[in-house]
Amino acid sequence: MASEVDYDAVEVGDSIGSHEYPLQRLTLVKYCGASGDFNVIHWNERLAKQAGLPDVIAHGMLTMAEAGRLLTDWAGDPGAVVEYGVRFAKPVVVPDDDTGVLVQVAGTVQDKLEKRQVGVQLTASVGEADVLAAATATIQLR
Template identity: 55%
Template structure:
């Protein structure tokens, strides 16, 4: 895998958007991998009982999926040197066979010294912003 050359990047460059489809089976797999078996991620009644609109995706799963825009564009997962988000709304995942769609896009907001760039992401699901202040610094070649 080769990293994107820093010389080819300018402020305002758009990263190719990504749409991730998340179903409840994905949430179960993520729960097994992460050890987070909170019932709000698989049990409709548990989610509704605490005021959620339904079963919701794990925040860290949403954050990780959003990071794919960065790693796909940079060409190397090791290029991400800083990454942070604020969770603003949950990704509500309907019962099978339906899925939720997480739509992520990014834009270069600053070219830094040493081949680094700052990127801001937008992430929405069902037209609602689910990640706020989603920012990263990437080390390009």
């Protein structure tokens, strides 16, 4: 499927927007159940610290999925994402409070490709720390 975005209206350098995605401990517990990944570093503070982490951390794939939401929201169709890849740069530490943490995601059109596709570069950070690196996607436009 093609996206809702018109290929001819998109230019290299265009922003696809930005968004903040909140993660709380409850989010991690729900993701454990949905993904089947019950590794204790995602829900048990004591064992996460014994493993050398500063605290409980979000699943890498959850962080990647939240960043991917910016792509699907911009495209207007999840089926328009042809390719998507990231490198995990830093763990997302999720404190045990009512606030949790905000993952800030932004994207920019990097290339106009053949077959009405565009290459998009994403950034994902928590505060000043980049949590994803080399986050890129190919999106099929109409």
